[in-house]
Amino acid sequence: MSNVTTLEPQRRMIQPRCAIHEDEGKIFVDIEMPGVEKDGLSIHVENQELIIEGKRLTEAETGRYLLRERRLGDYRKSFTIDDTVDTDKIEAELASGMVKLTLPLKAAVQPRQISIKQK
Amino acid sequence: MAIMRWNKTSLPDPFDELDRLQEEMNRLFGLTFRPDSTGIFDRSEVPAVDLLEEADKFLVLVDLPGIEKQNLELSVAPHVLTLRGERSGAKGGKNGKGHVYRNETWEGSFQRTISLPEGADVDKISAELSDGVLRIEIAKKAELKPRQISVVAK
Structure with a gap:
């Protein structure tokens, strides 16, 4: 199986949860990245791939764990995007642990209203 | 061999x-x-919680991405910490009516109760929400803190 995730022993990569929807010629991508500050977030487009990486810059806690449910590690999410997305106009916003991306679609692929002339 | x-x-x-x-x-x-x-082992929709014991305090960390301070409610009883909150679904755009391709996130309200360990001083609690992580610090009662005992030589 080629798609088996290989895990680094030191740092785990977490696939964050996300929501994607389209509205009014834009695609909105919301990704959950609790604990990531602006400095730890990097978003780039590489060969039709949109890669969002979030690093937690806060240091690991030193205490003894009595309960441990949170998964610690860095976040990584990648999406394949096609020509319909205008990659120069991608906007990103980070607020309370949520990354909100706005991907505008190119005008050529958006539905267009055609006015009908009456003779 | x-x-x-x-x-x-x-x-x-x-x-x-x-x-x-x-x-x-x-x-x-x-x-x-x-x-x-x-x-398949667990499909509950409650935020993940860490509880840590440090030398002079207990620390509770909760992942709450996308939740604002005004939608959170934290209450405490002698041994129980209760966290209530609500999250509205992430919706961009003007009316949120558009086509949804994928939604792994949840919306709605949740409640989480954490029983506090013996020795947690519920009168000394502070909570802070930043970058989607809630950090609650609960002081330890004085009798549980490590104490230095000076040795007197005679």
Whole structure:
């Protein structure tokens, strides 16, 4: 199986949860990245791939764990995007642990209203 | 037969291996669309909580991405900490009516109760929400803090 995730022993990569929807010629991508500050977030487009990486810059806690449910590690999410997305106009916003991306679609692929002339 | 040296450092954590096995099973069952849940073993929608004991305090960390301070309610009884909150679904755009391609996030209200360990001083609690992580610090009662005892030589 080629798609088996290989895990680094030191740092785990977490696939964050996300929501994607389209509205009014834009695609909105919301990704959950609790604990990531602006400095730890990097978003780039590489060969039709949109890669969002979030690093937690806060240091690991030193205490003894009595309960441990949170998964610690860095976040990584990648999406394949096609020509319909205008990659120069991608906007990103980070607020309370949520990354909100706005991907505008190119005008050529958006539905267009055609006015009908009456003779 | 050659005798191989037991190289302990190169061995992965056995629990990592179990985690991976579970992830593999989840993938087989098609549960990877919700990567952060533990799949068929647990499908609850409550935020993940860490509880730590430090020398002079207890620390509670809760992952709450996308939740604003005004939608959170934290209350405490002698041994129980209750966290209530609500999250509205992430909706961009003007009316949120558009086409949804994928939604792994949840919306609605949740409640989480954490029983506090013996010695937590519920009168001294502070909570802070930043970057989607809630950090609650609960002081330890004085009698549980480590104390230095001076030795007097006679």
